[in-house]
Amino acid sequence: MSQPTSALGRRTFVVGGLAAGSLLALPALPEIASAGAKPSYLRQNPFTLGVASGDPSPDGVVLWTRLAPTPLAEDGLGGMPNESVPVRWQLAKDERFRHVVRQGTAIARPEHGHTVHVELTHLQDDREYWYRFRVGPYVTVTARTRTAPHPNDWGSKLEMSFVSCSQYEHGLFTAYGALAADEPDLILHLGDYQYEYTKNAYVAPGGNVRDHEGPETITLETYRQRHAQYKTDPHLQAAHAIAPWLVVWDDHELENNWADESPEAGTQTPAGEAFLTRRAAAFKAYYENMPLRRTSIPRGIDMQLYRRIRWGKLANFHMLDTRQYRDDQGCNDGYKDCSAAVDPARSITGGKQEEWLIDGFHRSRARWDVIGQQVFFAQRDNNAGPLKVTSMDSWDGYVASRSRITQGWLDADVRNPVVLTGDVHAHWASELKTDYDDPTGPSVGTELVCSSITSGGDGGDSNPADHPFLQINPHLKFYNNLRGYVRTTISRDELRADFRCLPTVRSEGVPAFTRRSYVVEDGDRTLHQVYDKPPAAAARALAGADAQAIIDATVAWETARP
Template sequence: MTHSPLPRRRFLALGGVAAGAAIFAADPASATSAASNDRITLPGYAFTLGVASGDPTPDGVVLWTRLAPDPLAGDGLGGMPHRVVNVRWEVAEDERFRHVVRRGVHRATPDWAHSVHAEVHGLRPDRVYWYRFRVADQVSPVGRTRTAPRPGAALQSLTFAYASCQAYTDGYFTAYEHMAREDLDLVVHLGDYIYEGGGAGTIGRAHLPATETFSLTDYRIRYAQYKLDPALQAAHAAAPWVVAPDDHDVENNWAGDHSQPDTEPDQDPAVFRLRRAAAYQAYYENLPLRAASMPRGPEMQVYRRLRFGDLLQLDVLDTRRFRDQQLTDQSLRWDPKRQMLGAKQETWLLAGLGASTARWNVLGNQIFAMEADHTDGEPETFGMDTWDGYAAARQRLFDGVARRHVENFIIITGDAHRSVAADLKLDFSEPRSRTIGTEFLGTSISSGGNGTDMDALGVTWLAENPHMRFHNSQRGYQVCHLGRREMYTDYRVVPFVNAPNAPVSTRARVHVQSGRPGVAHVSA
């Protein structure tokens, strides 16, 4: 796909509400027309939470914003009046909107916190567009998006970033400032967009509300706090996103209809489902998701498939909703009845992988799939929240990939607050076992604090798990460059997150050759 660099002045425009004011000043006639169509008076600037786009197809994207003139209002409704508001959107071929190609009106309702999810169709494939919103006499910041290539189109390259785990209290979102300047076709977010716990942290970024989130109001306020961050807004406005929730978007380590074991009322599955319904609704209200993912009570369609020409099939997984409860006895992790994806999702995934004609088959996966022995020497110990706690389900997946001769099988993962590149083995107990693919575990944006290049767990992992080829435990994000002969992932890291303005560097570049599963080599 053809790219052009994103200069610093463009990043600054994407990141601030001043962009909307500037456009309004340059286009008073259009703004007056918008005001004449909707006489609502708002108590302040409505687009404080920025703009976003997502889930691109060859003919369109979904455009997102949420009206919130008082984003941290105690009722969670962002200072909006309790009425339906017409929000106008425009898509143009140029940044100055001289060539508007699509426009429409979305009815933003108080039931969904005046969020906008405008599904745009009729655009050209594999093309950059700009978009904005209008309400009353106000104009939003401008966002940049890109449609997917035509199905089967022969692509020479595609570049996407992926990220996860952005605890507000743990650090600044500086990594997103740098991501917004990257030349990207897509951003994939693999979960833990918010953290549900209370606490103030130590760097002056205390959570709002100050206590753990349980109600819809709680989750709405927490999302508003995160989305006020200018670096996060800039990254959203720079490229389309594909998103999926993980545990902290609801509650730590939840599984199916079960909360993590504690003394809270949601130990009752019926109470937990109410909490999940609130969390899912707030997640949808604040992210660029299509109507197909609109929650219905405690249920939400997370897993889905996106295609980008003949180069990429991206399968986004849901590794929370359909899994069995976590084990307390790791000797049971090979129980063949235990599910991670659930039978329906597992069947959907393997059928889609078997039928894929894409050069690269990538799974967007929340928790790591590689085996990770956490102990020096014997006995081996494994985490029960990851695929290690669902070893039989992992084996079914890997056996299915092998039987279907899936080419260039790649898993991208978040959650662990560290980076690893690993060969995926049919039998992790035998280093000479067949390699069926590669996993790129990506670090956190801020969760875990500053981090280090190597820590004690990293030393153990590399010593005890010969399929792991690279490790780092700093903060940052990953950029994947897909070509016809190879792909490589750049591990982009920042040296600190406890203060703003950290620089970014590439800690390692990990290569995979087309037709040869596993890590080819690592250049540091």
């Protein structure tokens, strides 16, 4: 659990700072601007995109910001001149920076989109820090980050939330704001951080709430512009400012359903050099705009994104990349009964990443081995008959690859394997099998799937068991189509998952509520539903069939809780 904070509530401090734009009342940092006329980047606040931190280790973390006084500029440079700019940074043990432990100057260079990555080492393990940046008179919000526990220590229980799929046009990012209010220790983003489409090319049911700026993202300039537009959202900025992130991409950071060097069929960019040029541009912009270590700096069309983060003795996070190395989707993609899906030569991870993951299982001594990845892992058969009709874009399209990895954690005797997933714009929970055709066989792991932040629009509430996939696939235990995120609490004894939902993403000020909770107990690879006792009004509504009453009562219950 996080260490105590000052009397000023952390959420008030972070979100209030975002609203203020600059915090000139904070203790002074040395001035940067020289005498004479102010440079153009000092005529207005250059910190319009907030700050972020990521990839925590026991002795360090990455701090990030980007200078963009005019964030939606068409050239992707955010209104910055073609010159390098020194950016001051500070790291402190306290929110008021009375105890500064590290400080320095980083250079925001035009060839890197005026982004800054400060990769810190030699910090104390398992503790909170606060950080900020300054250029001239402008100071960023004060943000919170933390280091991981020492490899030989358990640390306290870990509050971790995971998210995916935030389509800017489809709704407001209020789920990010709700997540920030939870004050987690760690946030995982499992892909589709931004979407490539031009305005109204992808319309949510009921219409889009706001518009993308610029054309479809194909060039470095347009990818930079799109990342900037997303990061202007105050809810997203609050989530970045409250905790370190572990990020991995899915498809929309480049293009829908891309696979290695193959674009989606029928898109603007054909296969060949044009797609590889687009891929290199997307990768460069992604690195520039994420709090990643220098080991992830792209090299042309390649970028090292799969990696392992150790959280003391409690957990290993194996972060996968299921796009860059996969074989192209079988049978022209979509939901299919497809012979290619069971081809043992096909892989969704590529051979090298698969070996890395299985080797990590064998080396692990963690209580929990958590696989952070993009697409549905468990089988989801869409056909009640004898044929299997499954998604060729998910692990169902790479059955042998899934089997090898599942067998890998069994052979390594992994104590508690848990797969975390995004992509499908709905909440799911499932138990994993070695043979999905035998529902009576033992469960060998669990999968938790988060809904989208906004993608698909509001969605809708439903009876959590009322979905045909759950009838066809008995290992699937839960489904809900509202937007939201998953909040987990990981301790030595259990992993608890709360499926957090929003009644709508079309309005501000909407509270999040927990639709259902599960516990995975240490050594038990099955899901156990948690029945928290609601007040009488919520209990009466939950006993009925009125979905809106369920939402209203649960929201009232959650809002009233301390």
